[in-house]
Amino acid sequence: MTSRRELLIAGALIGAMPALAERPAYSGPNVIIVRFGGGVRRRETIDPAHTYAPYLSKSLIQRGTLFSNMEVSEIKDVTATSHSQGTLYLLTGRYDVYKDIEGKFLSERFEPAAPTLFEYLRKAYDVPTHECLIVNGEDRKNEEYFTFSNHDLYGVDYRCHTLSLARFKRYLFTQQVNEGKLTERELLNTRKALTELKLLDYRNTEPLGQGERLDAFWRNWRTHYGDSGLVNARGDSLLTQLAVRALDSLTPKLMMINYQDPDYVHWGNPSHYTRGISIIDRGLEALIDAVQISPIYRDNTIFVIVPDCGRDSNRFQRIPFQHHFNSRSAHEIWALLVGPGIPRGKAFNHRVDQTDVTTTIGALMGMATSEAEGRVLL
Numbered sequence: 212m213t214s215r216r217e218l219l220i221a222g223a224l225i226g227a228m229p230a231l232a233e234r235p236a237y238s239g240p241n242v243i244i245v246r247f248g249g250g251v252r253r254r255e256t257i258d259p260a261h262t263y264a265p266y267l268s269k270s271l272i273q274r275g276t277l278f279s280n281m282e283v284s285e286i287k288d289v290t291a292t293s294h295s296q297g298t299l300y301l302l303t304g305r306y307d308v309y310k311d312i313e314g315k316f317l318s319e320r321f322e323p324a325a326p327t328l329f330e331y332l333r334k335a336y337d338v339p340t341h342e343c344l345i346v347n348g349e350d351r352k353n354e355e356y357f358t359f360s361n362h363d364l365y366g367v368d369y370r371c372h373t374l375s376l377a378r379f380k381r382y383l384f385t386q387q388v389n390e391g392k393l394t395e396r397e398l399l400n401t402r403k404a405l406t407e408l409k410l411l412d413y414r415n416t417e418p419l420g421q422g423e424r425l426d427a428f429w430r431n432w433r434t435h436y437g438d439s440g441l442v443n444a445r446g447d448s449l450l451t452q453l454a455v456r457a458l459d460s461l462t463p464k465l466m467m468i469n470y471q472d473p474d475y476v477h478w479g480n481p482s483h484y485t486r487g488i489s490i491i492d493r494g495l496e497a498l499i500d501a502v503q504i505s506p507i508y509r510d511n512t513i514f515v516i517v518p519d520c521g522r523d524s525n526r527f528q529r530i531p532f533q534h535h536f537n538s539r540s541a542h543e544i545w546a547l548l549v550g551p552g553i554p555r556g557k558a559f560n561h562r563v564d565q566t567d568v569t570t571t572i573g574a575l576m577g578m579a580t581s582e583a584e585g586r587v588l589l
Contacts, residue, residue: 237336239577240551241512243454243466243498244328244568246298247491248348249473250520250541252532253279255488257545263485264492267516267547271495275514275549276557278588283520283542283565292541295319295354297519297565298469302327302357304569304583312413319353320413323360325582328572329371330359332465335578341424343371344463346454348447348471352377356414362582371465372421374428374453376445381408382421382429383438428460447472447487451494455501462507465576469519470494481530484522499549513550513575517568520544546588553589563588 247256254261257279262268283291289306290296296309303325311318326334329343347354355377359370384405387393393401409417436443444452447470454468472487495516502508522532524540546568552575566585573580574587 234335234337237332237338237464237576240575241464241466241508242572242576243468243502243512243514244301244572245491245495245498245514245516246301246467246469247516247518248294248298248470249475249484249487250292250294250297250522251473251488251518251544252522252524252540253543253545254524255485255532256518257547263488264495266492266496271499271516271549272547272558273556275547276554276559276589278546278548278559278563280560281517281544281546281563281565281567283544285537285542292520292537294351294471294474294519295321295357298354299323299357300565301517301519301568302329302467303360304566304573304580304585306566306584321353321357322414323357324362326360326362326365326369326580327357327371328467328569328580329465330362330365330369331573331578331580332576333369333371334365338464339424340370340372341422341461342464344457344461344466345371345373346450346457346466346468347373347375347377348450348469349376349445351469351471352411353413354469356412356416358414358416367416367419370416370419372425374457376440376449377408377411378421378425379429379432381405382426383433384408386433387438424461428457431460432456447490447494451497454494454498458501458505458508468494468498476530476532479530481532484530484532510551513548513553515546515548515568515572517546517565518544548589 255263257268259268284306285291286306288308299321300306303323305325307324309321312320312322332338333343355373355375358373359367384401387401443449450468450470457463470491472490473484475487476484502512521541521543523536523538525531564585567588569583570580570585571588
């Protein structure tokens with residue numbers, strides 16, 4: 212029996228999507244969403260006395276508007292303090308219950324029922340797929356596929372693209388197989404690795420491909436960094452490299468960067484958490500600098516910086532800042548908006564909600580976010 216998802220993809224392949232020319236061109240601000248991810252507390256990020264993010268807390272905050280009392284709402288049956296769910300709450304503006312598509316324990320192959328910001332933008336305006344991007348980390352591969360919803364009026368036709376190490380490997384291994392330069396053993400191993408990568412695609416998007424612009428992006432990436440994987444950065448530093456290059460060659464109108472390094476604290480070393488925050492902080496500075504030197508992005512780009520979730524404050528644990536105990540501080544996050552039209556040096560301490568971010572981005576970009584539940588912050 213053909214699934215609904217397969218029917219949607221088949222429709223896209225035969226040209227079911229309305230001509231982009233029917234939509235108006237987008238002329239609003241570019242928006243870069245920085246998921247200050249892996250879950251972070253306010254204390255180590257926006258508190259100047261205890262921060263491991265000095266650029267964020269002592270410089271960037273002065274250039275924008277800070278909402279220091281944002282929370283992830285506590286709702287029955289909704290997983291509030293986790294990464295994949297928090298990302299989808301930001302993308303859809305809703306607190307929905309998410310379950311693995313096959314009900315597998317500890318698996319997070321989610322499919323949003325409400326439209327994502329990318330879908331809202333591409334349905335409202337003539338924006339090609341490569342100008343809507345998720346930049347994703349190598350250790351949360353399921354989030355590669357948060358690119359579209361199952362909503363009847365949106366869906367795969369209005370998806371975004373993904374930049375990640377997994378996507379590059381998929382491109383690289385395909386090229387290596389086709390080039391015919393591998394030994395028999397190398398060919399066998401490469402084909403096996405390629406098959407494993409394809410199996411990650413739980414939403415069946417492989418037939419759609421990534422298009423000429425993304426193929427060119429990966430071709431240039433390979434030319435610059437080679438095949439070994441030993442030249443390009445890893446972890447969240449890699450995400451910064453990918454995002455900066457995307458700004459130069461793909462010119463996205465809407466891009467979400469899913470930083471994640473603070474979550475490495477689960478390995479048992481508290482410094483993994485604090486170092487991860489510092490890496491994101493340096494990435495933020497590099498992104499701001501890249502925007503400032505670009506005639507395309509300078510004076511026309513808004514940064515929306517927000518954590519996916521908070522972390523616990525448990526003084527009786529060797530590592531006090533986990534995020535699976537549903538404590539109050541795990542619900543406590545913040546949001547910073549920086550860019551043209553955003554008041555500088557403003558800080559608000561009234562309670563606001565994580566879903567307000569989605570509705571606010573919709574307002575800034577001039578598109579209705581009809582399924583989102585939040586309020587406009589500005």
